[in-house]
Amino acid sequence: MGEVFAGRYELIDPIGRGGAGAVWRTWDHRRRRYVAAKVLQQSDAHMLLRFVREQALRIDHPNVLAPASWAADDDKVLFTMDLAAGGSLAHVIGDYGPLPPRFVCTLLDQLLAGLAAVHAEGVVHRDIKPANLLMEATGTGRPHLRLSDFGISMRKGEPRLTETDHVVGTPGYFAPEQLQGAEPDFPADLFAVGLVALYLLQGRRPDSRALVEQFRARGVPEAPEDIPAPLWDVVANLLQPDPASRFRTATGARKALAEAVQMLPDPAPDEDPVEVFDQLGPLPAGFGPDGPLSTAAATPAAAASATGSFHLAPPAQGTAPSAPSAPDAPSAPTTPPARPAGIAPPPRKVAAALLAAALLCFAVGAWALTRL
Template sequence: MLIAGRYQLQDPIGRGAMGEVWRAYDETLGRPVAVKLLLPQDSDPTAASRFRLEAQTAGRLHHPYVVGVLDFGAQEDRLFLVMELVDGDSLARVLAEAGPQPAERVARIASQAAAGLAAAHQQGIVHRDIKPANLLLDADGTLKIGDFGIARFLDDPAAALTATGQIVGTSLYLAPERALGQAAGPASDVYSLGCVLYQLLTGRPPFQADTPIAILHQHLDATPVPPRQLGAELPPAFESYLLGLLAKQPEHRPSAAQVADWFAAGAWQGRPEPLPATAPTPAAPTPAAPQPPRLGETGPATTYMLPSSPRTAARRRSRPGARDVLMRPRVVGTAAAVALFVAAMIVGMLWFSPDNTAAEGSKDSPSSTPTVGSTPTPSPSDASATPAAGTSPTPVAAKTSEKAKDEKRERRRDADDDDDGNDGDD
């Protein structure tokens, strides 16, 4: 059968809800293609509109991880869509034939699928039906996202072609917000991709039940079993990030671009990164002497005094403390007061001693000349000299005072003798 005078149908590839897919050959360009034909019983306006929507959405995308749309038209009242041929299997067939996949292969699939979704989201398109059957692998293992039949334009909500209260999609991979009847957004595609990755690792979807309604309730309320508990061999970082894709709240999931970058960078092989959280209130610190920081250590921010240079430390050691500065004047003042008191005592003793009386009497007496061997009495000017602080008085002054007293006694005796002689003469 020849479509549009150029696409020769060869072999059927698959059959979907709205149409059938054929392997064909483009006789004009000489290349193999895939042709999707709308089923005859689905020629109602709604089915035709969805078919056109798929052509429009996929036609806006040109990305290596998205199946490209090449042509669109009608043949004998049947709409057709010409796409690039993906010569490989869908992930649904891979799971059916091989079961769970190794973590490295799943990480590569995750990176490519997320990159394709990021390109669609950048164009304002939400796929709304990410599942293993719509993710294709070509001959060299490159992933391609196909079947945008129920996609939604974010800038044109009416283009979703979904009546109020209806849920369009596959229950095994449906995001919680969509189970509540809310509009699909980019985060909904990320959740669906997380469900697919979970199934690739474990061989089963994250939630299973007997009815679609029961499955939707699990998407809303149940917590998925960690893949490693089901026997999946993958690093803890991979498991932690995958469970983050299955977060119940859309705002808690990463974007498709972030998912693509994370897996492409090989972060899935490392340790799990903790989710950002509010820092706990620190407990009251126990009083302790501050310890200087060690080189190479990191920890809570602490303020330390910079270490002093050797010169600064020497100057600090050479400067007296405040107590020393206050004590020195007191010591010096006390010593000076004691010295002045001792000096005053000596001066007083010399000034009021009998030597001074004798000295005054000697001025009027002819016998004022001192006897041989006597020591001259020091003058007040000489006695007023202040001795050095801390030295004891010289005993010379005491000896001179005793001699002066003896001389005075002798003079008094001589005077008494003279008086007695005069009385006898009378």
């Protein structure tokens, strides 16, 4: 059996690694379901502030994968989210290469729908890329994409955690204005959506710098041979170097995409359906579809009485972060059952709560000192 974190979350096996920590397939003993848990690996002030920002995000939308709960235990913190077995769009491209235009339009529509919900909360994602667009394992059915990883997202008007001349995000998916030090804004996310669209349609990572130079030197190029003209018109608008020339909102881009889909040619009769496979693999020994096969030593009560340090094994190489297999709205914090008068709460839970408060105070205070 795996280690039980904070008397509730049993970390089973590593399924990926992000910039701020490892992602684990986890059994939630309270909710009796599998979830994905991101465990913070570093404890400097900036990382703690990023953690606080990300875990505080609550967006309930079928195409958004936002944190659902969090916990602290000893010197580590984690937050959980739904578990998706389909891997990321990078897995889909790895399996198939370039994807059919209509399938791409379905994915882009879901991405823009999720992004519209994020932007409606005043949040700029800042790291839209294939690895952060996670899939449910839907087989040959309608695909289900969810926008994930809000580790470097920020609300408009919030103070930056980096200097203005330091670009945050993934190289190759920066908007031109990001490279010039502009304040984070929604059009930068839309530029990244355009790059993702090219990646899906052509099966290879686009050269964003070359595209920007081409647009600036010769205007909008003709549609590439493998992209239908109506769809290219939408993608080209997203890729405009001048943010004022792009769609103003994700909703506007989504409407234009819906109009373009009506003008696409019908799929070829021999076109094979795209299948989104299960990328997680089987559960380790001791676990089944309904949780641990033997719970005598893995219940929250047993874990709460255990002693010793909490250690994490390094995640397996070559795996990608994972997310939800079925939509499930983030749950509100659960109120613990009332205790009889005179009985103190378990010391471990008190320590975890105090640690969480201390981490937050330390992170905010340390960040504030760096700005003086």
